């Protein structure tokens with residue numbers, strides 16, 4: 626097979642499309658013949674040498690794929706060779722084949738193309754595990770989601786609305802605010818010109834930013850509020866006013882999906898299949914795809930993600946996959962042309 630190798634820590638140019646050894650399925654695993662994968666910020670950090678990998682992780686980046694099952698390991702039941710699937714991975718998705726524990730497989734939701742399905746596992750598992758399984762968001766509560774038009778944010782807005790929550794989000798610019806409202810956000814705050822803390826209180830906050838957002842996040846939580854920090858784009862340190870925590874009885878959580886055990890991942894994946902897939906199949910939630918690039922040119926995808934301005938997910942198509950899926954499959958959900966972009970927002974973001 627071929628895979629995207631990280632030659633050495635560095636910029637996007639260190640990503641190389643190379644010959645690699647085919648994986649074989651261990652007990653309880655399947656090998657997926659990959660049709661597409663998708664980018665996550667963690668891939669960029671891994672490429673830069675800034676992401677400590679859990680022991681035993683594939684050296685190739687990639688936290689999610691879609692494709693067809695090519696081989697079954699010992700003891701796998703309920704799946705057949707040829708089944709169309711998508712999967713949550715600990716690594717190894719930027720490749721033509723990947724071995725994955727069967728508990729991390731999901732069906733392809735009805736109405737979703739096989740390429741597009743590559744972008745579902747990481748955002749749906751992240752959002753469901755954090756806002757529901759960790760923070761216990763309920764109908765009628767208010768959720769603040771930072772980065773509402775990023776990969777995680779676009780999914781968080783829609784799932785929270787489907788659960789009956791009120792959703793407030795932060796975005797970088799008026800065009801991006803309009804996109805967030807189209808996705809269902811009740812309020813979209815421009816973080817470049819406004820302070821989200823003035824618009825609280827919030828029952829639950831999903832924070833992909835970290836750093837000095839900690840103090841304002843905690844300050845703007847309602848009594849019995851829950852903050853879940855999952856991203857550290859603004860840094861590793863922030864200040865915490867313990868009086869706010871004690872007197873408002875709030876809780877502060879931090880989580881990562883990748884470092885969870887395979888049993889925990891399987892539990893989350895099963896909850897996602899049970900609770901989120903019906904929302905996708907009934908049309909209340911859809912994957913927002915910014916664009917699809919060739920897996921062999923993963924470097925271009927990384928450049929786009931680092932430049933910012935994308936809306937939703939960037940997909941990576943294995944254009945050497947035997948089945949000949951086309952990139953247009955990957956853009957169906959968002960209505961934006963594959964290989965195109967959310968160009969208005971991108972321009973606003975970069976120059977605004």
Ligand SMILES: NC(=O)c1ccc[n+]([C@@H]2O[C@H](COP(=O)([O-])OP(=O)(O)OC[C@H]3O[C@@H](n4cnc5c(N)ncnc54)[C@H](OP(=O)(O)O)[C@@H]3O)[C@@H](O)[C@H]2O)c1
Pocket residue numbers: 664665666667747751771772773774775776777778795796797798801816833834854855856857858880881882883930933934937974
């Ligand atoms: N812990 C976990 O399990 C887990 C899982 C998935 C993702 N993550 C983390 O979550 C973060 C988001 O991932 P992603 O895939 O959604 O990335 P993404 O698509 O690149 O989105 C990042 C978003 O952050 C927003 N942003 C940047 N600076 C901001 C600020 N100062 N205030 C508010 N928003 C700001 C950007 O919005 P604007 O351009 O509109 O400003 C952008 O939409 C990453 O840090 C990732 O590592 C963690």
